[in-house]
Amino acid sequence: MRCVPLLIAALFAVSPALAQDFSAGSEAKSWNLFAEQPALFEARVVDILCEIAGDCPANCGDGNRQLGLVRAVDGVLVFPNKNAQAAFSGATAELQPFCGMDVEVDGLMLEDPEIGARNVYLVQKIRKVGATEWTAANQWTKVWAEKHPEAAGEGPWFRRDPRVKAEIAEEGYFGLGAGREAEIKAEVFP
Amino acid sequence: MRTPLSLAAGLALLAAPVLAAEGTRVQVTGEIIDTWCYFSGVMGGQDAVVGSAHHTCALWCSAGGIPVGLLGDDGTVYMVLKIEGDGNNASGDTQLNLASHVIEADGMLYQRDGLNYLVVEKIVTDRDIVVENHLDYGTVPPFAIPQGER
Numbered sequence: 001m002r003c004v005p006l007l008i009a010a011l012f013a014v015s016p017a018l019a020q021d022f023s024a025g026s027e028a029k030s031w032n033l034f035a036e037q038p039a040l041f042e043a044r045v046v047d048i049l050c051e052i053a054g055d056c057p058a059n060c061g062d063g064n065r066q067l068g069l070v071r072a073v074d075g076v077l078v079f080p081n082k083n084a085q086a087a088f089s090g091a092t093a094e095l096q097p098f099c100g101m102d103v104e105v106d107g108l109m110l111e112d113p114e115i116g117a118r119n120v121y122l123v124q125k126i127r128k129v130g131a132t133e134w135t136a137a138n139q140w141t142k143v144w145a146e147k148h149p150e151a152a153g154e155g156p157w158f159r160r161d162p163r164v165k166a167e168i169a170e171e172g173y174f175g176l177g178a179g180r181e182a183e184i185k186a187e188v189f190p
Numbered sequence: 191m192r193t194p195l196s197l198a199a200g201l202a203l204l205a206a207p208v209l210a211a212e213g214t215r216v217q218v219t220g221e222i223i224d225t226w227c228y229f230s231g232v233m234g235g236q237d238a239v240v241g242s243a244h245h246t247c248a249l250w251c252s253a254g255g256i257p258v259g260l261l262g263d264d265g266t267v268y269m270v271l272k273i274e275g276d277g278n279n280a281s282g283d284t285q286l287n288l289a290s291h292v293i294e295a296d297g298m299l300y301q302r303d304g305l306n307y308l309v310v311e312k313i314v315t316d317r318d319i320v321v322e323n324h325l326d327y328g329t330v331p332p333f334a335i336p337q338g339e340r
Contacts, residue, residue: 036230048271053300053307090251090256090281115267122230161253168249174329176319188329
């Protein structure tokens with residue numbers, strides 16, 4: 001009987017310590033974010049909706065699902081929100097080729113509990129456990145361009161994305177309706 | 191011989207699936223947000239990365255596959271995993287069409303490792319964009335509207 005509280009205490013005492021610092025060996029580049037910490041660790045790539053709620057399509061959803069990292073050392077589910085590009089892009093395209101695999105990742109961990117950010121991650125590079133070569137987590141724009149050959153052209157992807165352009169055409173840049181757009185622009189840009 | 195470290199890690203691994211398997215039915219009202227801008231502060235404070243001021247950026251981030259969240263009226267952030275049967279939570283159409291909208295959601299809440307996860311089974315109400323903060327913040331980021339279209 002005495003073992004049970006001791007084990008529970010060990011769980012809560014040791015796990016937070018494990019979560020605090022994964023910076024050893026990290027080569028992650030700073031983004032000068034308030035809550036960032038370099039973090040290099042091993043993990044398994046999972047479909048988060050599958051991991052959380054048991055909704056599990058084949059191949060982690062084929063690039064349409066948010067992918068997570070179940071950290072090897074403590075089983076914590078890390079949520080990569082961002083890839084390494086400064087282009088409004090997430091991490092799915094980077095992690096999808098590693099679906100179900102054990103990988104090593106390097107990047108920035110965000111821990112800001114006051115606003116709900118726990119185990120949020122920006123992934124900068126990935127490699128299978130045991131591999132020597134890293135893959136840079138900057139493939140998103142290439143994947144987007146392959147999906148949208150009709151949107152080829154000059155300028156950043158987010159100015160050319162067909163769905164974004166359709167939304168803005170219908171609702172305006174402020175989303176309050178095309179009918180109010182001129183009035184709002186006059187107020188914001190007098 | 192087991193070390194205290196491996197014992198603790200083993201306990202954590204055993205505990206995680208138990209937490210993951212349990213969901214709770216909830217009703218949450220809040221705004222569909224771009225979680226990266228909200229969590230990172232890369233575009234400014236939390237009040238600046240919601241509503242009409244940030245709407246274009248919210249579209250870009252949702253289309254770009256950044257996870258969307260539901261920012262509850264009490265400030266709690268829920269990572270949205272599925273909306274009315276649409277599990278395409280990385281750049282999916284359903285979440286894109288709801289960018290910056292305030293919705294009342296009925297669904298299942300899961301909690302793991304400090305994050306709240308929400309499977310929205312039904313959007314009870316969709317109030318469209320409610321937070322009009324463009325007079326306070328302009329556009330976030332400032333280049334959201336191209337120079338020639340201002």
